[in-house]
Amino acid sequence: MSHACSLPSVDSVPGSRHSVRPLLLPLQVMDKHMGLLCRQHLETKFIKINAEKSPFLTDKLKIWMLPTLALIKSEKVIDYVVGFDDLGGKDDFTTEQLAERLARADVIKDDGAAAKRQQQQQRNTIRSGIYQRADDDEDSDFGD
Numbered sequence: 001m002s003h004a005c006s007l008p009s010v011d012s013v014p015g016s017r018h019s020v021r022p023l024l025l026p027l028q029v030m031d032k033h034m035g036l037l038c039r040q041h042l043e044t045k046f047i048k049i050n051a052e053k054s055p056f057l058t059d060k061l062k063i064w065m066l067p068t069l070a071l072i073k074s075e076k077v078i079d080y081v082v083g084f085d086d087l088g089g090k091d092d093f094t095t096e097q098l099a100e101r102l103a104r105a106d107v108i109k110d111d112g113a114a115a116k117r118q119q120q121q122q123r124n125t126i127r128s129g130i131y132q133r134a135d136d137d138e139d140s141d142f143g144d
Helices: 018-038 056-058 095-106 114-129
Strands: 001-010 045-049 067-072 076-082
Touching: 018 045, 018 095, 076 095
Parallel strands: 001 045
Antiparallel strands: 001 067, 067 076
């Protein structure tokens, strides 16, 4: 069974240099994270396309915004990651967050690290409790 994640390349944004700069950063951010993931997940085929030079493929995959990941399994698009909305809405997401998103779509194998982090976060919230002790709280009910 083969999987593919498609990512338009950084040089695929049409327009003059001044209008490209704001759009260039999100593509570079996604390209950096996808580059790291493709080295870690050899079971998945990662394909980067130039959206400007591949209008047929861009239309066929219904890519309308950059960056867009078309998550493909068994020759069918099963999901999309459009922009950074699924990754916190900002470009400061981690590669692990992107890996978790791709693992939820079942296009990469999850090594269990995400589940361990979630369990650790739950343990930390359970141990901390819902009552936060203030500085003026005292241990005894008797005054000095």
